Amino acid sequence: MSSSPTAEAAAERVARQSYGKLVAFLAARSRDVASAEDALAEAFAAALQQWPRSGTPDHPEAWLLTVARRKQIDAARRRQTGTLAEPHLHLIAEDLAAAEADVMPIPDQRLALMFACAHPAIDPALRTPLILQTVLGFEAAAIASAFLVSPAAMSQRLVRAKAKIKAAGIPFQIPEPEALPERLDAVLDAIYACFSAGWVDAAGSEPARREHSSEAIWLGQLVAGLLPEEAEALSLLALMQYSESRRAARRDAAGRYVPLSEQDPAAWNGELIVEADALLRRAGSLEGMGRFQLLAAIQAVHAARRVTGRTDWEAIVQLYDALFLLTGSAVVAINRAVAAAETLGPQASLDALDKVAADNQISDYQPYWAARAKVLASCGDPGSSDEAYTLAIGLEADPAVRDFLQRQRQALRN
Amino acid sequence: MQYMLTIYAAEAGFAKLPKDVADQAMAAYGAYNEALKKAKVHVAGERLRPIATSSTVRVLDGKTKVQDGPYAETKEQLGGFYIIDVANLDEALKWAAKCPGAQHGAIEVRAIWPANEGRGDVKLAYS
Numbered sequence: 001m002s003s004s005p006t007a008e009a010a011a012e013r014v015a016r017q018s019y020g021k022l023v024a025f026l027a028a029r030s031r032d033v034a035s036a037e038d039a040l041a042e043a044f045a046a047a048l049q050q051w052p053r054s055g056t057p058d059h060p061e062a063w064l065l066t067v068a069r070r071k072q073i074d075a076a077r078r079r080q081t082g083t084l085a086e087p088h089l090h091l092i093a094e095d096l097a098a099a100e101a102d103v104m105p106i107p108d109q110r111l112a113l114m115f116a117c118a119h120p121a122i123d124p125a126l127r128t129p130l131i132l133q134t135v136l137g138f139e140a141a142a143i144a145s146a147f148l149v150s151p152a153a154m155s156q157r158l159v160r161a162k163a164k165i166k167a168a169g170i171p172f173q174i175p176e177p178e179a180l181p182e183r184l185d186a187v188l189d190a191i192y193a194c195f196s197a198g199w200v201d202a203a204g205s206e207p208a209r210r211e212h213s214s215e216a217i218w219l220g221q222l223v224a225g226l227l228p229e230e231a232e233a234l235s236l237l238a239l240m241q242y243s244e245s246r247r248a249a250r251r252d253a254a255g256r257y258v259p260l261s262e263q264d265p266a267a268w269n270g271e272l273i274v275e276a277d278a279l280l281r282r283a284g285s286l287e288g289m290g291r292f293q294l295l296a297a298i299q300a301v302h303a304a305r306r307v308t309g310r311t312d313w314e315a316i317v318q319l320y321d322a323l324f325l326l327t328g329s330a331v332v333a334i335n336r337a338v339a340a341a342e343t344l345g346p347q348a349s350l351d352a353l354d355k356v357a358a359d360n361q362i363s364d365y366q367p368y369w370a371a372r373a374k375v376l377a378s379c380g381d382p383g384s385s386d387e388a389y390t391l392a393i394g395l396e397a398d399p400a401v402r403d404f405l406q407r408q409r410q411a412l413r414n
Numbered sequence: 415m416q417y418m419l420t421i422y423a424a425e426a427g428f429a430k431l432p433k434d435v436a437d438q439a440m441a442a443y444g445a446y447n448e449a450l451k452k453a454k455v456h457v458a459g460e461r462l463r464p465i466a467t468s469s470t471v472r473v474l475d476g477k478t479k480v481q482d483g484p485y486a487e488t489k490e491q492l493g494g495f496y497i498i499d500v501a502n503l504d505e506a507l508k509w510a511a512k513c514p515g516a517q518h519g520a521i522e523v524r525a526i527w528p529a530n531e532g533r534g535d536v537k538l539a540y541s
Contacts, residue, residue, distance in 0.1 A: 121503060168525050169415045171502035179504075 007051035011044060014060040020135035022061065024113035025106055026068055028172040031116070033134055033162040035072060043068035061106060110135055111226045112172040114219075117161075118186040119170045126161045128190040128197075133158055136215050146197040146212055174227075181288065184227070188236045188292060191219045195240050213247075216240060224279070231283040235292035238279035242299035245272035257404040265306035273303045294323040313342035330360040331367070338371045346378035366395035370405060382412050416457060416499050416526040417506040422490040423519025425464055442514040450498060455509065459496035490519050497526065 019040070026036035043064045057063040117130040129147060132138040140155035147154065164170070175183040198213030220237040227233045249267035252258050280296050298319045305311050320336035323329075333356040341349035353372050362368045373388035389409035396402045428436065443461075450456035470481045484491065493515070500506050503523070510521040 119503075121507075167527075169417075169501075169503045169506070171504050173504075175504070 007056060008048060010051060010056040010060065011047045014047075014064065015044060015137065018061045018064070019137040020110045020113070021106060021108055022065055022068065023134055023137075024109040024172070025065065026072065027134075028109045028112060030072075031166045031170065031172060033113075033116075033165055034159065035075060036068075037134070039068040039071040039075065040064070042071045065106060108226070109172060110222060111174060114187050114190075114223070115174060115183060116165055116170050116172050118183070118190050119165075120183075120186065121168055121170055122161055122164065123157075124186075126157055127186060128193040129154065129158060130161050131187075131190050131219070132194060132212070132215070134162075135219065138215075142211075180230075181232075184230060184232065185290075187223065188232055191216050191223065192236060192240075192292075194219065195243070199243065213240075213244065217244060229286060231286040231288045232290045232292045234279045234283040234286075235290070235296045238276040238283065239292055239296040239299055241272045241276040241279070242296065242303055245269040245276070245303065251400065255400060257398070257400040259404070260302060261311075268303070268306055270306065273306065276300070276303070291323065291326055294319055294326065298323075311342075313339055317343055330356055330362055331365075333360075334362070334365075334368050334371055338375075341375055341378065346375045349375045350379055364395060366392050369395065373405075373408070377412055386412055415502065415506075416497055416528075417503075418524050418526055419496040419498065419506070419510050419513060420492055420522045420524075421494045421496075421513065421515035421519060422488070422522065423493050423515050424489065425491045425493060427518065428493075429464075439514060446512065446514055449512070450496065450509070455498045455500050455505075457497040457499050459494070461494040462492065465491045493519075 022040055023033065023036050026039060027033045030036070046067050047060070047064060051057070113134055114131055117134060118127040122130065125147075129143045132143050133140065140158055141151040143158075144151040144154035149157075174180070194212050195216035198211065198216065217237070217240050220233075220240050224230075224233045224237045245268045246260070246263060248269070249263040250258055276296070277300060280293070280300055283293050283296070298316055301312050301315050301319070316339045317336060320332060320339055324332045324336060334353065337349050337352035337356060340352055350372075353368070353375065356362065357368070369388045369392035373385045373392055376382075376385035376388055386409060389405055389412070393402055393405045393409070396405060428439070431439065447456070447459065450459070465484045468484045470483065470485050472479045472481075496509075496513070498506060498509055500509065503525070506523050506525075510516060510523050513521050515521055
């Protein structure tokens with residue numbers, strides 16, 4: 001039986017909007033994510049077969065949920081008795097009639113599902129992939145390509161993680177207030193990792209990656225909407241929107257990389273910036289200053305150039321100072337040193353970079369060498385700058401950025 | 415769901431404690447036992463004698479081999495266990511954190527496999 005394009009489009013639309021909601025709802029009680037996914041996949045297959053004949057139902061979500069639940073019951077029965085399930089078509093028909101008559105809103109348990117996926121009992125490296133698969137329905141192959149793992153290995157790890165959720169009894173719930181900040185951090189980290197996985201590919205040449213960024217923003221909106229009093233949730237959304245507002249400006253017409261300081265603010269997406277500003281203001285009025293609020297605030301200062309025409313580097317250095325106090329991260333220290341070149345001059349910036357290098361293992365960190373190369377050139381040491389550019393070029397994977405660094409090095413030599 | 419909390423701690427350290435401190439530690443376990451019972455989550459719980467008293471048994475080619483000592487030599491040793499019955503892993507982890515052993519050792523938390531549950535999970539977990 002072939003399916004008509006409209007039924008397919010309807011199924012696809014429902015899949016996109018409702019997939020995570022239906023998985024979360026089906027899995028919440030049993031904690032069995034894998035069986036929820038299987039049942040839902042069968043329900044979608046049934047929809048593609050039946051909707052072209054009988055028309056798209058008035059309440060497609062309820063229809064899918066009813067079929068999926070029946071499939072779950074069948075599967076459970078098969079597991080228990082080891083026999084094939086009896087045909088339940090008449091039961092399904094009755095259930096469907098009931099579902100159409102009495103449409104209850106399906107409670108949104110996606111956040112509970114995300115907390116289960118980002119539970120401390122789950123390997124941190126698997127939390128983001130799990131959320132991508134369960135809430136967004138991503139295929140293991142697409143996730144694997146963004147996380148540089150083989151699809152077979154990724155799908156095996158995801159299967160094991162889902163088995164752990166069920167067998168270890170990881171709850172589907174929003175944690176109690178005393179545990180919430182730490183657990184929420186894990187959820188927000190997973191979303192940010194998802195955003196970053198899509199951000200590296202600035203040219204958008206890999207659709208699977210780019211999709212990760214827009215899905216991360218969608219997840220960020222979901223979390224911020226469900227926890228509107230959590231400053232860090234609002235801040236993460238603001239941070240992602242500030243970055244997203246500059247996506248197009250990161251490349252010129254010829255596809256060459258354009259660093260932030262040289263971007264034309266007119267090419268930024270003003271609507272996203274206005275939204276991000278509002279989110280950040282609201283976060284600032286709530287309790288709980290954290291990492292994402294500081295990161296978003298730094299982006300807000302950069303975004304303000306669109307209105308003021310200048311960048312307040314003093315403010316940026318101060319924000320990086322606060323962020324370093326909070327995280328002690330070498331990456332933050334490097335960014336602070338770069339910003340300090342604008343306020344204290346290149347020599348102070350170079351001293352700061354030396355100190356970071358002495359305290360940390362960063363010899364293979366590309367941004368360190370790129371920052372160092374730029375500062376050394378300003379210090380009037382073209383020889384050392386050339387060497388640093390060469391290392392940065394060797395460590396860079398993005399061809400557009402590599403090309404940019406090569407041009408910088410060439411300018412030095414001319 | 416039932417969970418087993420296994421308590422790992424450095425045995426030698428406990429033996430070296432002055433008497434009043436050791437008494438205090440035992441009293442802490444007494445209070446913990448009471449709390450578990452009061453919350454109606456206590457199923458079982460025992461302290462084990464030192465590892466020097468342990469024997470490890472294997473049957474090879476039909477012959478029983480008994481070895482002196484624990485299964486694995488580790489820096490911290492299995493010193494006792496609890497079985498508790500709670501709603502989910504978060505509840506179990508909360509009780510594990512309250513166990514006096516968590517202050518100076520580590521508590522491993524594992525769900526007990528119900529006897530009436532099929533083998534479906536084995537396939538899932540090891541496929």
